[in-house]
Amino acid sequence: MLCSQCGKNQAQPYKRWMQEGERTVYLCPECYRLLYGGEKEDFIASYLDSAKNVPRACPACGTTLEEFRRTGLLGCADCYSAFREALIPTVQVIQGRVRHTGKDPVRALEDERRELEDELKDAQKRGDKFMEQRIRYRLSVINRFISGGDE
Amino acid sequence: MNISYESVAVSSRIRLARNFKDYPFPDKLLESPHAREQAVEIVRLITEELQTLEKFDLYDVGTLTEDRAAYLVERNLISRDLVRHSAISAALITPDESISVMINEEDHIREQYFMRGYDLNKAYERITGIDDVIAECVPFAFDAEFGYLTACPTNLGTGMRASVMMFLPAVSRRGLMKQIVSELSRLGLTVRGASGEGSGAEGALFQISNEVTLGLSETEILTAVDNAVKIIVQFELRERERMKAEEGLALRDKVMRAYGILSNCCIIGMKEFMERFADLKLGVTLGYLSSEKQAEELLFAIDDHITAMRPANINRLHSRMLSEAEQNAYRAEQTGKFLRRTEIIV
Numbered sequence A: 001m002l003c004s005q006c007g008k009n010q011a012q013p014y015k016r017w018m019q020e021g022e023r024t025v026y027l028c029p030e031c032y033r034l035l036y037g038g039e040k041e042d043f044i045a046s047y048l049d050s051a052k053n054v055p056r057a058c059p060a061c062g063t064t065l066e067e068f069r070r071t072g073l074l075g076c077a078d079c080y081s082a083f084r085e086a087l088i089p090t091v092q093v094i095q096g097r098v099r100h101t102g103k104d105p106v107r108a109l110e111d112e113r114r115e116l117e118d119e120l121k122d123a124q125k126r127g128d129k130f131m132e133q134r135i136r137y138r139l140s141v142i143n144r145f146i147s148g149g150d151e
Numbered sequence B: 001m002n003i004s005y006e007s008v009a010v011s012s013r014i015r016l017a018r019n020f021k022d023y024p025f026p027d028k029l030l031e032s033p034h035a036r037e038q039a040v041e042i043v044r045l046i047t048e049e050l051q052t053l054e055k056f057d058l059y060d061v062g063t064l065t066e067d068r069a070a071y072l073v074e075r076n077l078i079s080r081d082l083v084r085h086s087a088i089s090a091a092l093i094t095p096d097e098s099i100s101v102m103i104n105e106e107d108h109i110r111e112q113y114f115m116r117g118y119d120l121n122k123a124y125e126r127i128t129g130i131d132d133v134i135a136e137c138v139p140f141a142f143d144a145e146f147g148y149l150t151a152c153p154t155n156l157g158t159g160m161r162a163s164v165m166m167f168l169p170a171v172s173r174r175g176l177m178k179q180i181v182s183e184l185s186r187l188g189l190t191v192r193g194a195s196g197e198g199s200g201a202e203g204a205l206f207q208i209s210n211e212v213t214l215g216l217s218e219t220e221i222l223t224a225v226d227n228a229v230k231i232i233v234q235f236e237l238r239e240r241e242r243m244k245a246e247e248g249l250a251l252r253d254k255v256m257r258a259y260g261i262l263s264n265c266c267i268i269g270m271k272e273f274m275e276r277f278a279d280l281k282l283g284v285t286l287g288y289l290s291s292e293k294q295a296e297e298l299l300f301a302i303d304d305h306i307t308a309m310r311p312a313n314i315n316r317l318h319s320r321m322l323s324e325a326e327q328n329a330y331r332a333e334q335t336g337k338f339l340r341r342t343e344i345i346v
């Protein structure tokens, strides 16, 4: 199919919101850029290209930045550490912000750990072996979680 | 005339995306020779933990028939991405279909809570509780800067998508959607057609949700969506009144034609079925049609009927694959019965 704007170049489908919902427009990339401005993807690609101090591939899972650009997906949690420098501007473009301020599993668990440590002392004082065992188990779960959460 | 809020804000859904720290994300996991074993291990851990909390049915997507999977997709309990990952994916769903935990979709965990009507805070309360329980089985991938780590950076941070299904027949009929869409995108919100990503509007249903997931707290996201929903509800209600005043007889005609066709047709395909029911529902909200039930109850009953008449849902009622022609005939027959049963008063 040819571009509906210039009628010369090969068109590709783009989703746009128009009256009464989503429509597909068939334009060539050039005309699309002229009509609607650059796409987010172009920004991201240029940022990824300019990133310097990043490894070629994630040491944990082997995902490359090239793969990320193609699929939009990272391979594992460690990719975020490996490609951090390249990802920060990318995330800035996608999200508008780069700092999480919401729910934090570690902070919530640290609060719980403090409470449990007090309860553990009480249980020991009372000689409540059953309670002590339960609290210790829960603490071990939390500690494993928290130490696992640190880089 | 008293039109309730929930004739516009039809249902609420919140989903959280989570990943485990020590496993590759699902698309990468699929490449591993041990994918299936690791997946089975993840599913076992979560299932054990969740089932101590309440009853969940476990669906191993790899062993579902194609039609059964399509049935669950039509009911929004699982996604197409989950089906695409059937080698490693599973879902835990409560019998009332309010909670669905998808395992190995685009992320290891997609937890969602769905409810009739509009109450995002309640929805968040429910799902964050489920989230806490899952967090205890395996450590989540979490980063001080990026928050919850997700396979796609569009879900980073809270990993939360809060969405509200809105029935907007007046706004869309009067060509005002474009205005809403551009307004919302400035607020970091987005509008989609009813059946999710990339789909066009079906039956005048639109899904409003947050686009940004990082840098805002869950409460801030819920507030942003809530503010937008409130404004859109007012907008839609005002347009309904205007439309009624301006197009009175023509509009009533459209509604009554829809009622006539749906009551008497012998064959009906999904597309026409959706369009006619959108007109019929509009008629209910405008007070042209009523029944013994409250207007919102009647609308809920209609939505249940629409879901039940989707192709894979019909097949499931018959326990076999029907041809499209057979489905269209069955849909027409059942719709006539449904409308007689609800005793709609004209």
Ligand SMILES: [Zn+2]
Residues within 6 Å of the ligand: A003, A004, A005, A006, A007, A008, A009, A027, A028, A029, A030, A031, A032
């Ligand atoms: Zn062109």
Ligand SMILES: [Zn+2]
Residues within 6 Å of the ligand: A058, A059, A060, A061, A062, A063, A074, A075, A076, A077, A078, A079, A080
């Ligand atoms: Zn990686």
